[in-house]
Amino acid sequence: GKRLDGKTIVITGASSGIGRSTALEFARTSPKNLKLVLTARRIDKVKELAEDIKKEVGDGVKVHPVKLDVSKADEIRDFVQSLPKEFQDIDVLVNNAGMVKGVDKAGDIKEEDVNVMFDTNVTGLINMTQAVLKVMKKRGESGQGDIINIGSIAGREPYPGGSIYCASKAAVRSFTDAMRKELIATRIRIIVIDPGQVETEFSLVRFGGDKDKADAVYKGVTALTGDDIAETIVFCAGRPENVVIADMLVFPNHQAAATVMHRRS
Numbered sequence: 240g241k242r243l244d245g246k247t248i249v250i251t252g253a254s255s256g257i258g259r260s261t262a263l264e265f266a267r268t269s270p271k272n273l274k275l276v277l278t279a280r281r282i283d284k285v286k287e288l289a290e291d292i293k294k295e296v297g298d299g300v301k302v303h304p305v306k307l308d309v310s311k312a313d314e315i316r317d318f319v320q321s322l323p324k325e326f327q328d329i330d331v332l333v334n335n336a337g338m339v340k341g342v343d344k345a346g347d348i349k350e351e352d353v354n355v356m357f358d359t360n361v362t363g364l365i366n367m368t369q370a371v372l373k374v375m376k377k378r379g380e381s382g383q384g385d386i387i388n389i390g391s392i393a394g395r396e397p398y399p400g401g402s403i404y405c406a407s408k409a410a411v412r413s414f415t416d417a418m419r420k421e422l423i424a425t426r427i428r429i430i431v432i433d434p435g436q437v438e439t440e441f442s443l444v445r446f447g448g449d450k451d452k453a454d455a456v457y458k459g460v461t462a463l464t465g466d467d468i469a470e471t472i473v474f475c476a477g478r479p480e481n482v483v484i485a486d487m488l489v490f491p492n493h494q495a496a497a498t499v500m501h502r503r504s
């Protein structure tokens with residue numbers, strides 16, 4: 240509602256899953272006066288989302304789709320300056336873009352899988368954060384804005400077959416917590432949300448497009464949806480300025496740890 244009115248919000252990984260839901264949820268929550276910068280590699284999907292938002296809430300939400308690969312440092316370097324002027328004063332950054340590749344165990348993990356997970360989940364998130372912090376630090380007396388990072392239960396509880404992904408999400412947590420301390424003299428809110436199991440394209444990406452393997456992950460359980468996590472993201476951004484939801488862990492009801500899951504047979 241009101242607290243989000245007039246804000247400029249950047250979402251990475253808006254083409255699918257949690258990121259897509261988050262764009263829609265922000266638009267629904269503040270339909271009259273909001274600016275959304277929606278980014279991903281699959282720009283066609285982002286443009287479709289822009290149309291969907293327009294259909295649902297009308298013209299009160301201005302959407303600017305950007306093709307952006309967060310794993311490419313040079314694409315991020317020019318990102319803020321290449322936005323139209325009216326979208327440059329970023330209030331909220333949702334660092335959501337992320338991915339997992341495979342279930343290989345240490346010793347057998349492909350070098351390219353290690354690199355793509357770290358380049359996307361860690362270096363990409365750090366580079367986006369630094370680019371947008373330049374804007375946020377200029378706002379108000381000491382700096383103001385929200386950085387909302389999507390971590391994972393995997394960053395708290397490493398599991399076999401996920402060593403690199405888990406390490407990448409632990410790095411997100413560590414970076415986030417240090418940064419919150421570094422920025423303590425500002426009004427910049429540093430937030431991390433750690434979801435448990437969410438049914439998105441996440442597992443499809445993990446298994447290289449193998450739908451049967453992806454579906455098996457969610458068999459016999461009711462996973463969270465992208466919309467469930469979107470609600471928590473918009474909740475955090477919509478708190479009064481002095482309230483920081485610093486850290487959130489969100490499970491579906493059947494899950495109590497990375498690998499403790501109740502499945503109906």
Ligand code: NDP
Nearest residue numbers: 252254255256257279280281308309336337437439440441
């Ligand atoms: P999806 O695969 O549905 O969405 C991932 C999004 O990230 C896509 O929009 C994709 O866009 C984008 N992305 C991937 N690589 C890049 C890149 N190099 N540059 C820019 N964008 C990229 O999965 P989720 O919605 O589930 O994932 C969102 C976040 O949530 C991730 O950080 C994930 O680790 C985290 N998470 C997911 C959980 C789950 O169980 N699903 C649980 C906990 C955390 P495109 O391919 O078009 O670039």
Ligand code: 8X3
Nearest residue numbers: 391392393435436497
């Ligand atoms: C995704 C959740 O535990 O499947 O971050 O890796 S998990």
